[in-house]
Amino acid sequence: DGGITQSPKYLFRKEGQNVTLSCEQNLNHDAMYWYRQDPGQGLRLIYYSQIVNDFQKGDIAEGYSVSREKKESFPLTVTSAQKNPTAFYLCASADSGNTIYFGEGSWLTVV
């Protein structure tokens, strides 16, 4: 089936630790995005990529890093510099008409 796969679904991070969230898509979409959602809040853009080996910061990029080495993959690393990382993380990709489709999301909790 075509779609966007995020893993893991649940992740726990200790203080000072970096963690990486995986995002893979087989929709052949060029554009990919990472959003963060806090309870009762809207989606905020962390990073986006329009093409392989190129990506741009979104509104809340501090404390996060990404790579885009393959068209299908856009992993997000939450670094220790991100002081409040507990949130629901959503990976998405967009078709040529800029319609965005989401993966199932990853819940990150700091312990």
Add this chain to the structure above:
Amino acid sequence: QKEVEQNSGPLSVPEGAIASLNCTYSDRGSQSFFWYRQYSGKSPELIMSIYSNGDKEDGRFTAQLNKASQYVSLLIRDSQPSDSATYLCAVGGGADGLTFGKGTHLIIQP
């Protein structure tokens, strides 16, 4: 700063009635407009897209766009309990994807 505004609700509607959800946006250059439905603890799923002024119907859903007033709405006819969710309005037109509102929490009362 692009902004998308929605009433957070909750909006309570009796089963079988019409639910009306509204959204305003700040960027006059926006070209594409979307409604997503998000159940609690789940990721958003696309309900409707609209690109030109007027109405667009898909089953029980109708999206309405008025670019002059910078206003988008979603009507849900014959509301069902399964329609209870948070509805996100999203607006776009650039390479940085969509700007999302905070969502309206809709409750359909049986």
